[in-house]
Amino acid sequence: MVLERYFENRREIINRALDRYLPPDDTYPQKIHKAMRYSIFAGGKRLRPIFMIATYEMLLNRRDKRSIQKILPVACAIEMLHTASLIHDDLPFIDNAGERRGKPSCHKKFGNAIAILTGDALITQSFETVLKLRNHKKALSCLEILLNASSTRGMIGGQVVDIISSQKRVKLHVLRDIHLKKTGALLKASEQLACVMANANEQITNALADFALNIGLAYQVIDDILDEVGADELLYKESGEDHRNEKVTYPVLLGIEESKKQALKLIHDASNIIKYMPNNDVLMEILETIRDRIP
């Protein structure tokens, strides 16, 4: 990957900013601050903030560390919101995931009660971080975008439909809706936030929002395919995976080959949206990285 150094560098900047914006873990009550930091620094790829920063840099046609300083509160706010949703999704009542990125998930490490409150705390910390923006009008626009993305019309709504659909033979349009809300909503928000911060016009904002939804859906379809392929290899699974296997996925509904076709089409459509935008190299590279995951 040509831009590996770029991604690594942006990830480092985001990690340092997250460290600044989170309460120190030696402040009272230490336990929740430790739990917030544990989950934030558990090895996340920072996909959403990098996506936002890359778009911002494309729109401004500038790629230096200084120019992204002022959007860091917003970039970190997205990551906090994303992490909060993972913590709550991993709980025994919801996805019951004991591990996350090879480490014990928040509730395994700190207990269920603290995990619930850690999710809550990261939600409020996310919005507090946005308030660090000096430009009040932009702070309000960013909050509106983040609140919309995480509402019952977005991320939370997607999770709800996912829960009530489990063990049901849902149709493709419902599955598509779950993916678009659970994953697409926050990616779309990342693009909208970059546009607000870069003063992009409505046309570009709408185009990049569509671009993000295509990417989000492609990403999930590929995840479904990888899960299916992995499941075929490991036919005798450990208990607890049964629950997951009862989930309807793209390959279950369409078969693996047709799912791959759909993923490729989504990436193709996304690529068409940004094809004629200047300085689109990083976003194009992100698209390629996603395409390369298709087995």
Place this chain on the structure above:
Amino acid sequence: MVLERYFENRREIINRALDRYLPPDDTYPQKIHKAMRYSIFAGGKRLRPIFMIATYEMLLNRRDKRSIQKILPVACAIEMLHTASLIHDDLPFIDNAGERRGKPSCHKKFGNAIAILTGDALITQSFETVLKLRNHKKALSCLEILLNASSTRGMIGGQVVDIISSQKRVKLHVLRDIHLKKTGALLKASEQLACVMANANEQITNALADFALNIGLAYQVIDDILDEVGADELLYKESGEDHRNEKVTYPVLLGIEESKKQALKLIHDASNIIKYMPNNDVLMEILETIRDRIP
């Protein structure tokens, strides 16, 4: 109570506004919207929004239904945040309360997964409701106050300390801190929000914030006493609960008589703060209502 009609009327206005600001329960995904409405309309006394409205009316020296219209988004936001915290606190992992105001609690009615997401949804809905304010500067100030009150420095922090202190012989200053954060923080926010909306100066804002903290602490000390003496009808929950949960309370640490003295002193201090403010009759009446709960 002289002002019974006033309270009832304000409660009605708040309930109608909550109905307007919550997503209709026939919109998709219906389940979460039904759950949000179930918990919001489960018979809450609307103490925090009424407290805010009463303070706003005191500061403006106006008491008509029209003048409070523009603060309703903020008043409802407080109630949503309060309800969200109750839903999460009632979960089996935290307080394990199957009932709330004589009805099944949210997780008993909708399941644990939906209850977690309903709390999350009410948190984001709360902040979205604040954004309905037309004055952008005030919207930001109100958000800052609500985020601070619900953060790990406030409500969430209080809940964390409560959890890690359970079944421990905590000292009085820790118990006081839990009460001040779990109950005091949002009451203090109610006063600060009223002050922002009424353009009160810093001195009055600080005085009313102290007033609220005194009230919050008094309220909790009285709750502790009522729990100890078994006054179910005044408690809005089953008495003896704290005992069964092996919770340290004011009566456990100080005895019932000394706890009563402390509650009276807190109410006395609160009354001293607002004694010379004009139009303080409703707030004084609220103080009396709280004092009358002492058995």
